Amino acid sequence: MENEGNYTFDNSSLSTGYAQTKYANRNITWETTTVTDIGLEATVFNGLNVTLDWYKKKTKNILRDAQVTGALGLDAPVINNGEMENKGFEINAQYVNNIKGGLFKGLNYNVGFYFDRNRNKVTKFGTDEISGHYLRQEGLPYNSYYMLDCIGIFRDEDDVKNSPKQFNDNTLPGDLKYRDANNDGVIDNDDRVVIDGRFPKFEYAFNLSASWKGFDVSLLLQGVEGKKHYVTDWGLQPFRQGSAPTIDYVKYRWTEDNPDNAKYPRMYFDDFGGSKNTRKNSYFLKDASYLRLKNLTIGYTIPVKLTRKMLVERIRIFFSGDNLATITNYPELDPEREEDGRFVAYPQNKICSFGINVQF
Template structure:
């Protein structure tokens, strides 16, 4: 049920007497207090899937591969760009206006082989997905790259960095940047639309998405004379993120926080390290709005491969345990999150953190004994 209320902000002045000296000439307007969104329904998903299961060479090689295609329409979304004339200024309604197309494939394979007394199993799995926003509630833009429609869900966006300003002549001869005062050692951005001004109209899709489009794993298992061995790797790819916060921006909160050792000796410094390709811009005591914009300068690749599990075990022969009335006894060692291979070194990329201010995944070692009576 919809309802209305008087509004002291959205109204009108009558005639030519609506001035600061005649505040009584201002007339309050009416806006919606609550708006009933009629006709709301569930999202509609049309899914198509083609798959194949196979088993070859007397079941030595087997697997499953699936291709999926999903069109999801009527996504529930807030109408953030309705005109003011509707009266929906404070409580915009929701409607089924979004549409996303998703497609990709996933699968797994396994290969079993016996070499003498050794039983080997190789296995792997992979999921790759890609999507595109077909419809999105957004205002018209002169620049297609500022729209969400036509791009991926969770697409990373930011300015394109051209390195650091070398001196004040470089600043004067470059397009004007509108995010704050700049000095040599600050980040220089690319003028995408060529209007001589760097502002929000120069923000473009960069990198990949903030969620991995590629997830995979592979491993090997072996058994021999009571010994067993299991090794499993997992990985993720096609994902990017932008570092920010007090960890990435030293001294941005003035007295709070420490400085990463990665920053020491790697930031632009007048007279000592005036490298326009320095890893960090000049340090400032307090915020620096120009340098802290989302951009390719702070963009990092979130891809990684991790040795997720390693397990070694030995099952004692039955003749040793029979007299103890034990059916089976196994001693084992297991390690989790032992190694990580990634181009990003500051913190664990699997945390999904842009600031590093999360508790990291633990590396664990376990020694155990399993007894079946």
């Protein structure tokens, strides 16, 4: 039941009205999940520890809205229907060693590597569902990207005339060009295709720590490969609610003087030229793969024989930094974001700190 507004029954006072808006299902049950996990751990070569883990998770009786016709008059009830499978493997290798002779005698270090590959697939669902630029279909990852495939920008009038007609648009040079995926000579919603990138191909990390003669260092590199984000609006579409276009857009947009090397379409005000350019399409899919220096810490501990003269047990001077450097093709902003949405999103903070630890 939901509040459907106020009503009058005597033409003088209002009463709050409630009405049923959704069918109820008294027979829903819990989702069920079955996990199979096989692991192997081994220590070899006097200090190399390797952990391998393979897993498969199957979820059944997924809670979701029933697929019903709108002729029912109310929203669909929640039912148990659908199955999903997640499977993958993880590798974690760590090598620990202590150098006992030579120039670097006394050096302790640890080097590690982590790799994770996961695959998601809908195994039972029913009729395909399309929600914006997402597709839910058996045999595909859940909410796969589904959209027109943008293959470039129209160079000139001849390029427009010699290309398939795009919907009923007034297509102009500088507008986005879509691929005729089904080769029927026209561009319409039947040309939407599934595009990879909804989930990363793999994730990985490197770690290193070492200490020697009072000096210590540790670092963590974190990476994601094959992930894409669907982003729009501020920072990507010029003059969105009056916001200025980026310098990069102004410099590399399509113009009559720059028809061949345009990185961005012709400049419109706010709406990006209307639906002809803002239909769900791969232009708005941005490569979010990255490798980031997640943390770096460097320190020095003053020798005990000096600190004890100052009646101090231990003094350590250090520098620590988070998110110091990132290698990525993601345009201008931070690829490490939670989900699709507005292009402008608050980035991960870059933090630098210096300090002294004193123990008495």
